[in-house]
Ligand SMILES: Nc1ncnc2c1ncn2[C@@H]1O[C@H](COP(=O)(O)OP(=O)(O)OP(=O)(O)O)[C@@H](O)[C@H]1O
């Protein structure tokens with residue numbers, strides 16, 4: 001098997017006496033859509049925070065593209081191509097939807113103050129390129145008709161889509177999605193599965209997605225990693241994992257009996 005793009009090895013994160021992540025070990029194959037699932041409080045978001053640098057783990061190791069990124073600050077992790085979304089959207093309400101997306105553009109040469117003063121036409125050309133890229137991404141997540149609206153006017157579901165758009169603008173190699181379909185209406189959630197699959201194909205990105213909705217994750221993911229109590233219970237193809245009785249008992253409960 002090819003080298004995984006991400007390896008999480010015996011990761012630990014405690015909050016006081018609460019072992020939120022307690023030795024979680026899993027890997028993500030390059031080019032895959034891998035689902036991270038498990039009951040409320042299992043430690044999924046905390047894992048994301050440790051991978052993306054928002055939290056410093058208490059133990060274990062995170063390896064991205066063969067390099068140790070454990071404990072790096074968020075902007076360093078972002079620079080390497082790991083981009084995450086938040087369970088609770090983080091948009092800037094006063095700015096337009098388009099501006100929210102444009103803001104995430106990666107730095108390119110020629111954006112320094114001096115360069116802008118000396119060669120203003122270049123800065124204008126770059127801004128235009130960023131605008132075109134942002135509009136293209138908004139089209140992909142079906143928010144282009146709202147591009148000029150203030151972000152605060154968006155519904156909960158639309159905010160999740162804006163989160164996705166902002167993440168794509170970060171040109172990820174590895175995209176970490178925290179519950180992308182939470183609060184999105186069922187019709188849109190179905191579409192989101194197709195959209196995320198298309199994004200994965202077209203942009204050559206690997207996706208690690210936290211999901212609650214079993215129908216969504218089963219249709220979306222190539223592999224599922226099930227967490228309970230800060231650890232990984234099983235890892236495998238969706239049909240196998242969802243038929244595993246241990247998983248059903250630990251997690252799915254009455255929903256699948
Ligand atoms: N910043 C924090 N401070 C203290 N405790 C936290 C913090 N973040 C998470 N926890 C605790 O860590 C545990 C794991 O939480 P986490 O948010 O990672 O779970 P989750 O699997 O993402 O759950 P959910 O499905 O509800 O989003 C929980 O017991 C939670 O209360």
Ligand SMILES: [Mg+2]
Pocket residue numbers: 044045046087
């Ligand atoms: Mg969570």
